[in-house]
Amino acid sequence: MKRLDLAFYEQPTLELARALLGQYLVRRHPEGDIIAKIVETEAYLGAIDRAAHSFGGRRTKRTEVMFGQPGHVYTYQMHTHTLLNVVSGPVGTPEAVLIRAVEPIQGHEWIASNRPGVKRYDQTNGPGKLTKALGITMDLYGHSFQQDPLYIAEGEAGVVIEAGPRIGIPNTGEARDYPYRFFERDNPYVSKFR
Numbered sequence: 001m002k003r004l005d006l007a008f009y010e011q012p013t014l015e016l017a018r019a020l021l022g023q024y025l026v027r028r029h030p031e032g033d034i035i036a037k038i039v040e041t042e043a044y045l046g047a048i049d050r051a052a053h054s055f056g057g058r059r060t061k062r063t064e065v066m067f068g069q070p071g072h073v074y075t076y077q078m079h080t081h082t083l084l085n086v087v088s089g090p091v092g093t094p095e096a097v098l099i100r101a102v103e104p105i106q107g108h109e110w111i112a113s114n115r116p117g118v119k120r121y122d123q124t125n126g127p128g129k130l131t132k133a134l135g136i137t138m139d140l141y142g143h144s145f146q147q148d149p150l151y152i153a154e155g156e157a158g159v160v161i162e163a164g165p166r167i168g169i170p171n172t173g174e175a176r177d178y179p180y181r182f183f184e185r186d187n188p189y190v191s192k193f194r
Contacts, residue, residue: 001153009071017043022159034107040100050175054094066094081128
């Protein structure tokens with residue numbers, strides 16, 4: 001599979017959030033790779049976006065990677081879940097795209113072992129679910145998507161995209177209503193909150 005080159009991540013954040021749909025998230029394992037198509041994303045526009053961790057230019061140990069080069073991993077903990085983001089925006093502009101849901105393509109047995117007893121469509125239809133399914137942990141914070149064990153490869157063209165408000169950010173004023181969530185129309189792996 002051909003990795004997306006660095007220039008792909010340099011497009012504006014809202015465009016990147018749309019462009020990631022249909023691409024393949026690849027998690028390499030010695031026992032076999034897990035490959036999943038990205039079917040849902042959310043864009044966060046940094047300093048000007050009340051829903052972003054870096055709103056107002058907030059620079060902390062947690063958000064530091066967002067101020068760096070695009071195309072790196074921003075992971076953070078929410079309750080017991082690790083969430084996976086793609087750093088975007090120019091250096092010094094702390095923006096990111098949350099990967100919200102993926103459709104498994106290869107490595108179904110590894111996903112099932114990481115999510116035992118969970119129904120197929122519920123294994124990866126949310127940001128905390130997909131990281132458990134693919135074995136993505138906080139250890140990947142700051143990792144470059146240009147390197148193993150986690151990268152994004154060229155995927156399917158022609159995905160029909162819909163947009164809507166982001167999910168799970170009720171205390172962010174007007175930002176909760178921004179149509180910055182993008183998803184593949186009619187894909188059963190998109191999160192339940194349509």
